[in-house]
Amino acid sequence: MRDFVTDAIVLSIEPSKEYDRSVSLFTKDLGLLKARVTSGARILSKFSPHLDPLNLTRVRLTHKNGFTLTDALTEERFPATRNNAISLGNALRTIALVKALAAEHEPDEKLWRALIKGLIEGTTEPNTFLKLFGYDAHRTECDSCGRVPAHYFAVKTHTFWCASCSTRMPENTLLLI
Numbered sequence: 001m002r003d004f005v006t007d008a009i010v011l012s013i014e015p016s017k018e019y020d021r022s023v024s025l026f027t028k029d030l031g032l033l034k035a036r037v038t039s040g041a042r043i044l045s046k047f048s049p050h051l052d053p054l055n056l057t058r059v060r061l062t063h064k065n066g067f068t069l070t071d072a073l074t075e076e077r078f079p080a081t082r083n084n085a086i087s088l089g090n091a092l093r094t095i096a097l098v099k100a101l102a103a104e105h106e107p108d109e110k111l112w113r114a115l116i117k118g119l120i121e122g123t124t125e126p127n128t129f130l131k132l133f134g135y136d137a138h139r140t141e142c143d144s145c146g147r148v149p150a151h152y153f154a155v156k157t158h159t160f161w162c163a164s165c166s167t168r169m170p171e172n173t174l175l176l177i
């Protein structure tokens with residue numbers, strides 16, 4: 001069993017089993033990871049203000065059959081991003097991209113710095129981050145009909161879709177880029 005303390009951007013938090021949650025984190029030291037939040041309502045209510053998506057949170061993790069979150073403390077909530085509807089929308093789409101495309105359990109200093117800088121300034125854009133992952137949205141064709149540029153990215157299949165073809169896809173699997 002190993003303990004880790006690292007800074008993390010909270011990407012999402014989802015129910016997993018009864019009384020449990022699963023939190024997706026992009027961490028400074030360990031890259032993308034999922035951690036269990038266990039032990040029921042009391043601990044969960046203590047942690048939950050620190051596990052808002054987009055928070056920069058210092059987390060303590062234990063590793064044994066996967067990661068378990070054992071402590072969380074908010075360091076930054078990025079008001080420049082949160083207090084502007086457009087910045088907030090862009091940031092939420094960006095962290096969905098990070099969750100889909102970042103390498104698991106591998107630190108990525110460049111991505112980490114770009115994300116923190118963008119969130120501080122309120123300038124996070126999905127397009128910029130697609131480029132960091134090696135895609136160029138402006139030049140990318142729709143994977144279905146070949147039209148350029150494609151305006152949507154499907155996070156599960158890593159495919160690009162134009163507006164008209166995208167109507168065939170479930171909306172919650174697509175990101176506007």
Ligand SMILES: [Zn+2]
Nearest residue numbers: 142145162165
């Ligand atoms: Zn198309």
